[in-house]
Amino acid sequence: EAPAETETEAPATSHEHTRTGMSKASLKQAYIDNLFYIQGRFREVATPHDLYMAAAFTVRDRMLERWVKSAQVYKSSRARTVCYLSAEYLLGPHLANNLVNLGIAEVAQRAGEELDLDFKAILEEEEEPGLGNGGLGRLAACYMDSLATVQIPAIGYGIRYEFGIFDQIIEDGWQVERSDTWLRNGNPWEIPRPKISFPVMYGGHTEHYRDQAERPRVRWIPDMVISGVAYDTPVLGYGVGNVNLLRLWKAEATESFDFQTFNVGDYYGAVHAKIEAETISKVLYPNDDPEAGKELRLKQQYFFVSCSIQDMIRLHLNTVGPLETFHEKFVAQLNDTHPAIAVAELMRLLMDDHAVTWDDAWATTRATFCYTNHTLLPEALETWSVALFERLLPRHLEIIYEINRRFLDEVRVRYLGDEERVARMSLIDEAGGRRIRMAHLAVVGSRAVNGVAALHSELIKTTLLKDFYEMAPERFHNVTNGVTPRRFIVVSNPRLAELITEVCGHDRWIRDLDSLRELEAHADDPKLQARWREVKTAAKRDLAVWLKRHAGVLLDPQTMMFDIQAKRLHEYKRQHLNVLHIIRVYQRLKQNPNLGMVPRAFIFGGKAAPGYYMAKLMIKLINAVAEVINNDPQVNGYIRVAFMPDFNVKNGQRLYPAADLSEQISLAGKEASGTGNMKFSMNGALTVGTLDGANIEIREEVGAENFFLFGMTAEEVRRKQDEGYRPWDYYHGDQELKSDIDLIASGLFSHGDTNLFRPLTEHLIHQDPFMVLADYRAYLECQDRISTVYDRPAEWDRMSILNVARMGKFSSDRSIREYAERIWSIEPQPLGA
Ligand code: CJB
Numbered sequence: 001e002a003p004a005e006t007e008t009e010a011p012a013t014s015h016e017h018t019r020t021g022m023s024k025a026s027l028k029q030a031y032i033d034n035l036f037y038i039q040g041r042f043r044e045v046a047t048p049h050d051l052y053m054a055a056a057f058t059v060r061d062r063m064l065e066r067w068v069k070s071a072q073v074y075k076s077s078r079a080r081t082v083c084y085l086s087a088e089y090l091l092g093p094h095l096a097n098n099l100v101n102l103g104i105a106e107v108a109q110r111a112g113e114e115l116d117l118d119f120k121a122i123l124e125e126e127e128e129p130g131l132g133n134g135g136l137g138r139l140a141a142c143y144m145d146s147l148a149t150v151q152i153p154a155i156g157y158g159i160r161y162e163f164g165i166f167d168q169i170i171e172d173g174w175q176v177e178r179s180d181t182w183l184r185n186g187n188p189w190e191i192p193r194p195k196i197s198f199p200v201m202y203g204g205h206t207e208h209y210r211d212q213a214e215r216p217r218v219r220w221i222p223d224m225v226i227s228g229v230a231y232d233t234p235v236l237g238y239g240v241g242n243v244n245l246l247r248l249w250k251a252e253a254t255e256s257f258d259f260q261t262f263n264v265g266d267y268y269g270a271v272h273a274k275i276e277a278e279t280i281s282k283v284l285y286p287n288d289d290p291e292a293g294k295e296l297r298l299k300q301q302y303f304f305v306s307c308s309i310q311d312m313i314r315l316h317l318n319t320v321g322p323l324e325t326f327h328e329k330f331v332a333q334l335n336d337t338h339p340a341i342a343v344a345e346l347m348r349l350l351m352d353d354h355a356v357t358w359d360d361a362w363a364t365t366r367a368t369f370c371y372t373n374h375t376l377l378p379e380a381l382e383t384w385s386v387a388l389f390e391r392l393l394p395r396h397l398e399i400i401y402e403i404n405r406r407f408l409d410e411v412r413v414r415y416l417g418d419e420e421r422v423a424r425m426s427l428i429d430e431a432g433g434r435r436i437r438m439a440h441l442a443v444v445g446s447r448a449v450n451g452v453a454a455l456h457s458e459l460i461k462t463t464l465l466k467d468f469y470e471m472a473p474e475r476f477h478n479v480t481n482g483v484t485p486r487r488f489i490v491v492s493n494p495r496l497a498e499l500i501t502e503v504c505g506h507d508r509w510i511r512d513l514d515s516l517r518e519l520e521a522h523a524d525d526p527k528l529q530a531r532w533r534e535v536k537t538a539a540k541r542d543l544a545v546w547l548k549r550h551a552g553v554l555l556d557p558q559t560m561m562f563d564i565q566a567k568r569l570h571e572y573k574r575q576h577l578n579v580l581h582i583i584r585v586y587q588r589l590k591q592n593p594n595l596g597m598v599p600r601a602f603i604f605g606g607k608a609a610p611g612y613y614m615a616k617l618m619i620k621l622i623n624a625v626a627e628v629i630n631n632d633p634q635v636n637g638y639i640r641v642a643f644m645p646d647f648n649v650k651n652g653q654r655l656y657p658a659a660d661l662s663e664q665i666s667l668a669g670k671e672a673s674g675t676g677n678m679k680f681s682m683n684g685a686l687t688v689g690t691l692d693g694a695n696i697e698i699r700e701e702v703g704a705e706n707f708f709l710f711g712m713t714a715e716e717v718r719r720k721q722d723e724g725y726r727p728w729d730y731y732h733g734d735q736e737l738k739s740d741i742d743l744i745a746s747g748l749f750s751h752g753d754t755n756l757f758r759p760l761t762e763h764l765i766h767q768d769p770f771m772v773l774a775d776y777r778a779y780l781e782c783q784d785r786i787s788t789v790y791d792r793p794a795e796w797d798r799m800s801i802l803n804v805a806r807m808g809k810f811s812s813d814r815s816i817r818e819y820a821e822r823i824w825s826i827e828p829q830p831l832g833a
Pocket of ligand 1: 137
């Protein structure tokens, strides 16, 4: 039974509404009501999931009023609005985050305690919407949080995948994928909007005709029409009244289509059509996967883009009016090339449906879109075969050809006689089967192009988009990525948040991360250092408990340095370089069991794309090395290895607070930015890293003396590649390197099987495209320095405090402000909490 009121407080009903009131009494009453009236349960029979749902509805109710208010204000002020077009949103659990942003985390916890609820267990119950692969999808989610917090009117558009990123389990050391059924128990955070739905067409042919005014027009006669239905999720800013909208589209069969088929008596045909339509938003494609080149993926991209642009036009006509001002009302950010077809879609809708001329439509389109590039890796640069386009999107192919024709004429006039340049810049790659270059479409159709960290943005200008940069340098920008401190400090690491607030004497830092600088003055204070260390150790203890249970590995949070690499598995991220270091330490210990060394827990987390063989083999290698080391009593008091299964946002939140050392060891020039690097550092981990992506800027901010740098620069990498890189020479030139690789090949980690890891070791010795061997020695030396410093706690703690103190730049609030000022030209629309 619920304990009696402990504080003198007015009963909820006397002064505030139980659906919106924020007092403890209101929250308690609302919770009990929601449990009963929505879940149909009372405490005695409620399942853990019922208890979670009641909490979710209690919190959601408190967001709705702000949401409606924001929508009204934005509408009546005709506020300029950002539309973020992204195929991925890796949101993570909503409940804790919304409690924090509403400012009721503490009172809700107390209300829960008085209702005798296990608050932690309720938070654990939430299944996260994993509607993204990794960094790019999580960035979109951080940006939604910051857009609301810095009070910029925004709509996030995307796909409501029925199955998000697969769940990873580890069996016999291998990754096994399980489908992510995140919707099976319902999603309390979304509101279906069946009335907001749009037709989306595929296939068929086009007809050219003249309209009544004798203007040349085109109509598209598709052979398939489906419909996209809106599902809305409110996104509340921290400490403000602004609520933005995340609108995700679900694919359904159109009613009329069903009905027609039904009328001619083809019942099974109608059902089949329904299934085919619903397939389009069924599943998220993993990146780095050959499957991602498939027709269904292009259908998905076009599906959500078409719904979103139709919705924008509807909103514009409803609120502002004439389409000439569309680009004044909206700016649309293309999150990588996945939504790049939007350029052709807006052209089509303006010309074919709204009779706008080519020139006017092009001016509007060009003024509407901006494009963010997230990678230089050639395999991730999207192209689609012309044949596929012709079959699926015949009208868009015509438009793309016309955009290209006009654009290449400009290039020809600008660079007389330079036909090679024309071929390089064309939207169509004519070599080896004609393909459409989506990045070129995005650049040509946008007003601004940006990379995601300083180095990356420079490399865009000098390599990938060099010709485009030469032609219009003023359109190229950098906006360094950021992450939200709400989720990645306050929600993930409440102990650290509390300590920071106490030391600073305010909690303003949560939305003004630069004010963490106030910690600098205390970096040498032994009392703060001791408490800092306690906070870290407590987080390590939590992680150790979790890993014992879910990975079966016992780690000692008291004595061991927690050395963590958590990110997607990819050769360029070089998890195998980390493994070579582990094997080196292992061999040293075997040779000298009395070697005094800093004990370390090497912890990994990350998913491999299901079709990426080498990445999956790397997971197996990590687990194979773990099995040998963890069971070897000669070494396992000093080193242990753990692989966290199913690294996602929720599990990431367990890792970031617990890390002493953050591994950011990609080959320089390959990691566009990285954002995990920021999350770790914000939680007091020191970074071992290369001069790649945002590592460079993190090092600049925290100070070179507080960052463990190793390895070649991007420039050195390029030179070495030009000279002809020979990993073989490194292998034979370094005894220890050779012996580490040979140990893998010997079968020690594979029960004598000398074939299992051969593809990996041979690839390293003969190709090594990401130069693991070239950076090996520098990495080892750096790791030795790290161990030395870790042995001097006062020094380490000081560095850790300074890292946190100087992370202000990496708040996604700063990124969003830069986009707003430099790219979008949009002003905040403040709404009070
Ligand atoms: N990124 O996650 C993805 N998926 C892609 O297809 C291309 C790039 C990552 O985007 C992050 C956000 O910008 C970057 O921090 C990261 O370096 C990049 O790999």
